[in-house]
Amino acid sequence: MPQPSTPARNLSRTGVITVLVVLLVVGLPGLLALAGGFERTGGGDVAVVRNGGFFDNNRIRQVIEPGSGRTWIGFYSKIHRYPAQQRFYTITSEKKRGDTAGVDVVTVPSSDGVNMGIEGTLYFTLNLDHAALRAFDDKFGTRKFSGPDGESNYAWEGDDGWLAFLNQIVRPVIDNALRTQINSFRCAELVSSCALVQNTSAPRQGTRTSGLQAQSNNANIAKVQTAINTSLAADLESTLGGKFVTNIHFNLVRVTLPDKVQESVDRAQAAFAQVSEAQAKVASARADAEANRARQEGYNRCPTCAEIEKLKALPQGITVYAPGNPGGVNVPGR
Known part of the structure; x- marks a missing residue:
């Protein structure tokens, strides 16, 4: 072939x-x-x-x-x-614990003009309803958000993108809610020690009044937290343009004073401590004087008792006791 x-x-x-x-x-x-x-x-x-x-x-x-x-x-x-599970956004002065790098505290003024640092955590869940998710992706999944490092990411691009979305869209709503609620209280109504630098006469620590003040502070903080939780849901829905987050709860962790105000509080507390110490010494001296006066009155009524007390006060080993008598007096048994 x-x-x-x-x-x-x-x-x-x-x-x-x-x-x-x-x-x-x-x-x-x-x-x-x-x-x-x-x-x-x-x-x-x-x-x-x-x-x-x-x-x-x-x-x-x-x-x-x-x-x-x-x-x-x-x-x-x-x-x-x-994210389909519960998420949280933390605002704290402790580095590496918050959702923003470094120290992150919301500073808002009280009704009497004292800037107060607010720390807390917002808990929430993304609405998993399909219609809500579609609307959310149309509004926020099609554009990028700038993160703390200056990089831009989509909200669905991992933790960096999600955090950038929260920082730009959700954080301003939290700040506004805190500002609105804190501004309705005086500084001393939220932090009792603030009264030490705002009033000329403050109750001494440890008194019943200070305990009532602490209870009042706790009640006021609870009111702030409740009001924030009530307003945040409506504010977020209005700002985001839909009910995209559910199960919203803000936990107010701590209210702090500015450094200079806190230093003044510390000095005032130290001064009150010194006053209390001096008052305690005066009271002790007054009690000693009253005791000595009562003791002397007893000796005046019983001279023999006074001599007995003198003998008891002699040091051990003394065998002669002769005040004003050169011959001395034998002290039996000593």
Whole structure:
């Protein structure tokens, strides 16, 4: 049987190579797209899927519930993951504990003009209703937010993106709620020690009045916290443009005074402590004087008793006691 000529064999080999290259160029992206067309969520996140094909639009395609199995989302679709569990936003003066780098305290004035530092934590949950998630992604999932480091991220780009969203959108609402509520109280109504530097006469520490003042402070702080929780839900819904967060609760942890005011309080407390110490010494001296006066009156009525007390006061080992008598007097048993 005659063998094909060399040019024919070369042509056949070239055709095979061409077919393989075409399959590689066309088939490999297709396989990758097919593999990438399946997604799933963990137990702590929910996903909003947007179309992203070459000839497709960018509208929302579907919402994937938390903890799902492998789900077909279409070729080249984009997935936006958001937290599905309770989240919190912490404001604190303790470094590395807050959600913003460094010391982070909301400073707002009281009704009598004292700037007060407010620390606390906001607890909330993203609304997992599909309609709410779609609206949320349309409003906040399609633009970037600047983080503390100056980098811009989408809200669905991990913890950095979510924190950037909270800092830019949610934090101003928290600050405004705190400012509104704190401004309705005087400094001493929230921090009892503030009265030490605002009033010329303050109750001594340890008295019943100071205890009542502390109880009043706690009640006022509870009022502030309740009012904030009531107003935050409405304020966030109004600011965000929808009921995108639920189960909102703000825990007011601490109210602090500015450094200079706190230094004045410390000095005032030290001064009151010195006054209390001096008053205690005066009271002790007065009690000693009253005791000595009563003792002397007893001796005047019983001179013998006075002599007995003198004998008891003599040091051990003394055998002669002769005040004004050169011969001395024997002290039996001593």
